[in-house]
Amino acid sequence: MRTRFTVNGEPREVEHDTRATLLDILRDQLGLTGTKKGCDHGQCGACTVMVNGKRVNSCLCLAAMHEDDEMTTIEGLGSPEALSALQKAFVSQDGYQCGFCTPGQIVSATAMLEELRAGDPSYASASLEGEMALDDAEIAERMSGNLCRCSAYPLIREAIAMAAEVKS
Amino acid sequence: MREFDYTRAETLSGAADQLGEDASVIAGGTNLLDLMKIQVMTPSRLVDITRIDGLSDICEDGEGLRIGALVTNSELAADPRVRDGWPLLSRAILAGASAQIRNKATTGGNLLQRTRCPYFYDTAMPCNKRNPGEGCSAKQGDGRMLAIFGTSEHCLAAHPSDMAVALAALKAEVEIRSAEGDARRIPIGELHKLPGDRPDIETVLAPDEIITAVYLPAPQADTKQVYKKVRDRASYAFALVSVGVAVAMDDDRIASVSCAIGGVAPKPWTDPELEKALVGQAPSDEVFGQAADKALTQARCQSDTEFKKPLLRRTLIAALREATGLAVSAPGVETARIPA
Numbered sequence: 448m449r450t451r452f453t454v455n456g457e458p459r460e461v462e463h464d465t466r467a468t469l470l471d472i473l474r475d476q477l478g479l480t481g482t483k484k485g486c487d488h489g490q491c492g493a494c495t496v497m498v499n500g501k502r503v504n505s506c507l508c509l510a511a512m513h514e515d516d517e518m519t520t521i522e523g524l525g526s527p528e529a530l531s532a533l534q535k536a537f538v539s540q541d542g543y544q545c546g547f548c549t550p551g552q553i554v555s556a557t558a559m560l561e562e563l564r565a566g567d568p569s570y571a572s573a574s575l576e577g578e579m580a581l582d583d584a585e586i587a588e589r590m591s592g593n594l595c596r597c598s599a600y601p602l603i604r605e606a607i608a609m610a611a612e613v614k615s
Numbered sequence: 616m617r618e619f620d621y622t623r624a625e626t627l628s629g630a631a632d633q634l635g636e637d638a639s640v641i642a643g644g645t646n647l648l649d650l651m652k653i654q655v656m657t658p659s660r661l662v663d664i665t666r667i668d669g670l671s672d673i674c675e676d677g678e679g680l681r682i683g684a685l686v687t688n689s690e691l692a693a694d695p696r697v698r699d700g701w702p703l704l705s706r707a708i709l710a711g712a713s714a715q716i717r718n719k720a721t722t723g724g725n726l727l728q729r730t731r732c733p734y735f736y737d738t739a740m741p742c743n744k745r746n747p748g749e750g751c752s753a754k755q756g757d758g759r760m761l762a763i764f765g766t767s768e769h770c771l772a773a774h775p776s777d778m779a780v781a782l783a784a785l786k787a788e789v790e791i792r793s794a795e796g797d798a799r800r801i802p803i804g805e806l807h808k809l810p811g812d813r814p815d816i817e818t819v820l821a822p823d824e825i826i827t828a829v830y831l832p833a834p835q836a837d838t839k840q841v842y843k844k845v846r847d848r849a850s851y852a853f854a855l856v857s858v859g860v861a862v863a864m865d866d867d868r869i870a871s872v873s874c875a876i877g878g879v880a881p882k883p884w885t886d887p888e889l890e891k892a893l894v895g896q897a898p899s900d901e902v903f904g905q906a907a908d909k910a911l912t913q914a915r916c917q918s919d920t921e922f923k924k925p926l927l928r929r930t931l932i933a934a935l936r937e938a939t940g941l942a943v944s945a946p947g948v949e950t951a952r953i954p955a
Contacts, residue, residue, distance in 0.1 A: 465619060465620070465621040466618065466619070487652065488649050492713065495715055501689070502714060502718060503715050503718050504645075504719070507645050507648050507649065507716075507719065508648075509661075511621045511623075511663070512623075512644070514623075555714070555715065559714065562714070567692075568692070568693065568705065568709065569709055570706070570710050570850070575698040575702055575949060576698060587849075587850070588850050591851040592713025592714050592851060593713075
């Protein structure tokens with residue numbers, strides 16, 4: 448079957464089996480290998496991309512269901528010459544060891560800061576309303592869908608806090 | 616994944632027409648695709664309902680809310696009306712899964728998600744829910760996440776949803792439509808069936824029926840609402856035990872209480888005896904403990920789940936302390952307000 452969608456601002460059309468996940472299409476057909484396949488079951492978050500601005504696990508998306516949708520992958524957030532605020536912060540704070548989870552962490556954190564700006568509460572928020580301080584507990588809860596096998600969590604949280612400050 | 620035909624439905628009747636024993640609706644797909652990858656579920660046809668109009672909105676319905684079946688868990692938890700009038704629902708949803716999953720998982724799909732019993736997932740082991748008549752491996756097995764209420768000798772699996780526990784405590788109703796277009800509304804407590812001798816039949820839905828909406832009744836002003844979840848990790852883990860409770864006080868006595876329990880039964884567990892033991896009482900640990908003990912008379916444990924009895928008792932007491940004002944309000948205790 449054929450499906451058309453937009454990836455990082457570019458219209459794409461792919462021919463695929465009904466079983467193909469968005470993750471496999473991005474990596475194998477479109478060559479966008481920044482998005483990683485970790486567990487392939489929605490547990491690790493290495494495959495996180497944005498679909499219409501919302502972060503999702505691309506391993507749990509059927510490509511067939513995304514006709515006309517707009518995806519953003521790690522390749523769409525910045526380039527080696529022009530890093531995004533979060534990419535810069537991960538470099539400066541050393542927010543990784545092996546780096547395998549990093550694209551998923553950065554895409555996820557990019558969307559997470561938008562959720563925060565929209566005032567969406569989390570389980571760690573003291574109140575369901577009002578200002579939410581982006582402390583360690585908030586970042587940890589909001590990023591719990593992204594695992595880091597090297598356990599670089601303290602530096603990942605620092606990088607996200609740093610990027611959040613730069614942005615605000 | 617086994618091969619399947621994919622159909623994108625344009626209308627509800629079009630979708631329902633394509634359903635049958637061997638077909639499955641797909642919406643968020645976060646649970647279904649996972650189960651298809653390991654071939655626990657092998658539908659020959661997927662009917663994509665995500666492009667059907669009219670299922671993705673939250674709208675006012677009298678003083679209550681009508682939540683379309685395709686509203687995502689994230690949208691529902693963040694909705695200002697829900698945060699105001701039914702804060703228990705926001706809290707319970709935010710206690711479940713990860714942000715990525717909540718962005719995709721839908722209201723209808725959350726209710727219909729399958730158990731996370733490890734033997735249901737392990738196709739090398741017998742499971743009556745997967746293959747009726749095969750036997751239940753959980754009975755002699757590893758069982759920290761298993762149910763202690765409403766089970767049968769054929770199945771010990773627990774329903775994993777947090778959202779459904781809140782909906783049960785808030786006395787929500789579920790709207791269901793069939794291929795003929797007939798709609799019916801049932802209390803959420805009647806949606807899931809206990810396993811009995813057919814654990815593979817989990818709900819009262821007929822094969823051609825689709826959940827189209829969930830209704831929340833008018834909020835009760837000034838009820839204190841608490842969702843307390845106990846789990847093995849601080850985040851992104853299913854409940855060992857959870858308690859959703861809404862309490863209204865009349866001076867220093869409990870005027871009304873509505874309570875549902877998660878992680879312990881094949882459905883959100885409610886027990887009228889528990890509530891009866893609380894109404895009209897002045898709140899105290901003794902009263903809460905006695906009420907918990909009433910509920911626990913129904914519990915059937917094996918050695919691996921024996922710990923859930925004292926855990927549930929303590930979790931109920933802690934939730935009731937906060938909801939009745941006996942304990943200083945902790946983060947996560949909200950008072951419902953009528954949305955402006």
